[in-house]
Amino acid sequence: MQRNAEILAALLQLKDITRDFGTVRALDGVCFEAAAGEVHALLGENGAGKTTLMNVAFGFVRPDCGEIVFDGRRYTAMTPQVAMAAGIGMVHQHFKLVEEFTVAENVALGSSDYREALRPSDRSRLKSIIRATGLEVDPSAVVEDLPVGLRQRVEILKALFRGSRLLILDEPTAVLTPRETEDLFRVLLRLREQGTGIVLITHKLDEALSLSDRVTVLRNGKTVLSRPAAEVTQAEVASAMVGRELDSGARDLPTPQEDILLEARGLSSPETGQQPAQEISFALRAGEILGIAGVEGNGQTALADLLAGVLAPASGSLLLAGRDVSREGVAGRLRAGLAHIPGDRQTQALLLEFPLRENLLLGRWPLGEFLRGPFLDVGALSLSTREAIEAYGIRGATVQTPAMSLSGGNQQRFVVARQMGAKPRVIVAVNPTRGLDVGAIEYVHARLVEHCERGGAVVLISTDLDEVLALSHRILVLYRGRVAAEYPRGARREDVGLAMATGRAA
């Protein structure tokens, strides 16, 4: 799929871009070029500056110094409006669509040709774009009825309709099923043939290398690698990203023992307005990691809440080491030996404005270890917090540091440290590495495996299929709230992906 990056005319040139956020230098003299008819992958760990760099190109962030040249013109004050008018389109990670509007109405928003898109009889240009690119979507469909993959198409259509010749996509595959990802790539390749320049911000090495013509890696705000994709190996790029060699994907897992630690018997969640989980049954042995795969929105949240005790089951029961804990809440289950790592660390696991010391208390108060009568034992609390900070390598933090000022990776390390510190037998982890960089992912995975080696068990609910495949003894696929298929370790990625997308085992 790769083409040799010949001398293509540079469409976008960023020259010596530097930008500070407070005392942090987010970008340090970065140069970047994107050409027409080329897919350029921009890789890097979290906080490496990839999104910031593209936000500079799109005018969201003004550089402290450096130069932006697009299509031969130099821009001193780039704004999103100017960028769009010049022909730069950006598809953000979080879509910016009006959900109540139709596809055509969303496309019309912010376009000078809005009338053309709005009138059903007069949509020839929109339709021809759809035909030419393969971005199949019904212009009259209302966005809130569309699945994520199609919403993304609407975002791309919006950009193309405005006449974008350079398309910047920020982590476009993070929310897609394997099938949707393939469709997206087909569209991108077609756009490339038609001469559109594409910048792909991504974490995922394999897709970056299979799809792109050129690869640029940022680390700590600096370019550490920029070469044609054909000339680099996956290992080279990975070590460029983290600055060291990594151990490869699949891990050695301990052999599970005989005794069952956690058993779900026909668990169903009550109606809460989101996709409920229905009749979930499984038995989890000591030393075992059970992966729950599925496309986002297939009942993961409900299942996680049922297991953690946030939701009381409508029917069914949950046994922890033989004891029925169905009626216990989060606190009771933690006391019984079940800890959970919620899916959204910023809103569910942490009090952002509170110091780490109190965030430790948030996750551990039911154990009563920090109480002296009715009062808090602040000394013991500080001690445990300091231990967690040191043991988990959360650099630069003290017990008084607010959770808000930690990076995403360190926030998650702290949450994992906190829950591990409760010495649970079973851990329910929901998307425990979402949005983390390679180093932090590796770290969290290692802790979960370690927990199993010590005879604990883990339920890993994750929408990242690679994570589930790499880490689970067994995989259950969740589809519309039910367990649709079960796979042993070593199952083929394609098979699990198909079950995720269709709800049927291959």
Added chain:
Amino acid sequence: MRERTRELAGTLVFPLAGLALIAGIILLGGKSPAQGFAALISGSLGGAFALAETAIRACPLLLAGLGVTVAFRAGVWNIGAEGQIYIGALAVVALAPALGMLPAPLAVPAALLVAAAAGGVWAWVPAFLRTRRGVQEVISTIMLNFIAIQLVSWCVHGPLKESTGQFPYSNEIPAALMLPRLLPPTRLHLGVVFALAAVAVVWVFLFRTLRGFQLRAVGASPEAALHAGIRTERSVWSAMAISGALAGIAGAVQLMGVSHILFEKFSPGYGYTAIAAALLGGLHPVGVTLSAGLLGALEAGASAMQREAGVSTVIVYLVQGVIILSVAHQAARRRAVTEAIRQRGAQEV
């Protein structure tokens, strides 16, 4: 450095503009701003008498402000301190004959307990409505203020009218219920000591007990609290009950320390000024102490300003208004900064 300077300028611009505005208004009224401000300061800080006046005026603001602090920290918008003050005082007056028969050392604590219970129960109504019926407490607490004020008005015109039946106010409370004066001839009374003790108790509760932590956690992020197994409903209930109890005590202290009778307009809006005190004090017990002191000083100084410079006390409400606006302005700036940090974090993800 430049940012620090700008920040400082941002902090000062509102109060300074406010002062200039007030000076202008005094001038328009044909009075001397300098004389007015001088009277304001000497009437609130100049000497033992002025300081005592400041303290007794700060007293209900502090107690009710602590109540508001507890509620706001828990994310419960209790605007009902005013009504809870009335109900606390009303309960003491209603039970005054019985309370007065207790031996003196027991009478005062018993009366404070009665007021706390009455205020707490009154505040518990909006908590019930919010947790069980989804009624916003901002609205229900305000509504209950009107009911409480009218209830007191009806009582002092009816069942609690003084014995001769001529005037619309209650009998004077029994001597056993009157708070002793600390520094005669000033009006400084024991209630000020109670208020300062409440500062310590509220601080310990909020920052050194599990229940207080849970309450703050619910206020900061109900979702995180839920995932940590904290019962959010119970937090709303206890926050409201404590908040109402403190406001109820504020009413009782005002009654037992200063007025000794209950009448219509018993509180000139202490419950609302207490909200300003709580916010101005950054919802921290020590901060609330300082802000209640400041607002108390303004009220004490206002009388002096009218007496000595002929400037209407209404000016002081202008000052308060300006202070509250500048606090709101500061809070909004802080929120904007926090939000910016959060969004930057979200973008990294």
